[in-house]
Amino acid sequence: MSSSPESVASSPTKSASNVEAKAGLLSQPRAVWAVFFACIIAFMGLGLVDPILVTISEKLHATPSQTTLLFTSYNAVMAVAMLVTGMISSRLGIKWTLLSGIVIIAIFSALGGLSNNIWALVGLRGGWGLGNALFVATALAAIVSLSNSGTAKAIILYEAAIGLGISVGPLLGGWLGGMSWRGPFLGVASLxxxxxxxxxxxxxxxxxKNVSQTKTSLKDPFKALKHRSLLVFGIAAALYNFGFFTLLAFAPFVMGLDEHGIGFVFLGWGILLAVTSVFMAPILQRRFGTVKSMCFMLTIFAIVLAIMGIWTSTQWVIIAAVIFAGALLGNNNTLITTAVMNSAPVERSTASAAYSFLRFIGGAIAPYFAGKLAEWYNPSTPFYVGAAFVLLSVIFIALNHNHIKHVDNAEVGH
Known part of the structure; x- marks a missing residue:
């Protein structure tokens, strides 16, 4: 039986799809591994600082809310900078945008290590956020575009790099911070x-080859948010990040541990985040679908934050809750990132920039808000409020399910 012209014409595409489907997670071009290892080092920066928040507060005579501004300035600048990352990367190219981000991070983290007051440090963390925005948005687009194993596996690789960086970072941060609070900042610059x-x-x-040659404009991320699905995921991520950064920025203040102790707790948190993002999230996607799995993980995370609010003064509960939350966050990060990449018919770098803009707005408000809530009321209140915001993200996703359910069908194609 002879093949029809249509079947002959479509065979190269089918063949390419089959090759992509069979390509393993570890079967990646050299460029993907270069970005992967750079991602690990870049995300070590986030975890490096966490164990020294309490020490910075003491050494620089700052309140918890002032110290948590180190996360607020970082995330606020990242949120705004995300809007221009596409425009910059489409002109400089992926490689030079990544390198520019790395240089900016190195400069501002080194200056942070040499600063002498909390407000200078807060400002310098904002500069660090600019570099991180250039790197993070471009790195995700680079790994997805350069990968030969499909979007889903590329995102798993990206989330694994994040997990490894975040898990190793606190251990190194605790060790360097034990010598001086300046150590982690100077350590980031060296890395x-x-x-x-x-x-x-x-x-x-x-x-x-599969990256568009079209130059991106400043308006593109805003245009992308006209797609209801992308807007829904962005708003949901902003709400979810209230809980994420409440845990990350405020939990160290109620743990009652030194730099080394906090470092080990967040090492456990990061290991679970890395393992679940790579191994568990894909299983959940296949078995239950991306959206249902995401809602389940967010609901459990809200419960964990509520438990932290109830037993804030019980040290082992806080420590166990933080570590366990790593598994929930690892799953959710992979699930929501995969959903965003498949949510709207726009360039992946543009989708990432638009989504990250909304996501980091939540990450900017939450840390400072958590510190102020503790000062206004008590140390339990930030966790209760964080839990409420995470639960609100689940409700928001459920109310907009018709606009996002197509992401599960898109994922089947990968």
């Missing part, structure tokens, strides 16, 4: 130099 050398040596200058 960024290593990441810079790695990308220069391993990542090619040429653009990936």
């Amino acid at each position: 960024m130099v290593i990441a810079f050398i790695g990308l220069i040596a391993l990542m090619p200058n040429a653009k990936p």
Whole structure:
């Protein structure tokens, strides 16, 4: 039986799809691994600072709410900067945008390590956020575009890099912070130099074949948010990030541990985040679908935050809750990132920028708000409020289910 012209014409596409489907998670081009390892180092920066929040508060005579501004300025600048990352990367190219981000992180983290008051440190963390925005948004788009194993596996790889960076970061931060609170800042700057050398040596200058050559404008992320599905995920992530950054920025103040102790707690948190993002999230996606799995994880996370609010003064409960939350956050991060990449017919870098803009607005407000709630009321209140916001994200997703249910069908295609 002879093949029809249509079947012959479609066979190369089918063949390419089959090759992509069969490509393993570890079967990646050299450029993907270059970005992967740079991501690990970049995300170590977030975890490095966490164990020294209490020490910074004491050494620089700052209140908890002032100290949590280190997260607020970082996330606020990241949120705004996300809007221009696409425009910059479409002109500089992926490689040079990543390198620019790394250089900015190195400079501002080094200056932070040399600063002498909380307000200078808060401002310098904002500069760090600018560098991180350039790197993070471009890194996700780079790994997805350069990968030969499909969007889903590329996102798992990206989330694994985040998990590894976040898990190793606190351990190193606790060790360096035990010597001086300046150590982690100077440590980040040193690690960024290593990441810079790695990308220069391993990542090619040429653009990936499946990356658009069209220059992105400042309006594109806002245009992308006209797609209801992308807007829904962005708002849901902003609400969810209230809980995420309440845990990350405020939990160290109620743990009653030193730098090393906090470092080990967040090491456990980060390990569970990394493992679940790679191994558990894909199983949940296949068995229950992306949206249902996401809502389940967020609901459990809201319950965990509520438990932290009830037993704030019980040290082992706080420690166990933080570590367990890593598993919930690892799953959810992979689930929601995959959903965003499949949510709207726009460039992946543009979708990432639009989504991240909304997501980091939540991350900017939550840390400072958590510190003020503790000062106004008591240390339990931030966890209760964080739980309410996370639960609100689940309700918001459920109310807009008709606008986002197509992401599960899109994922089947990958």
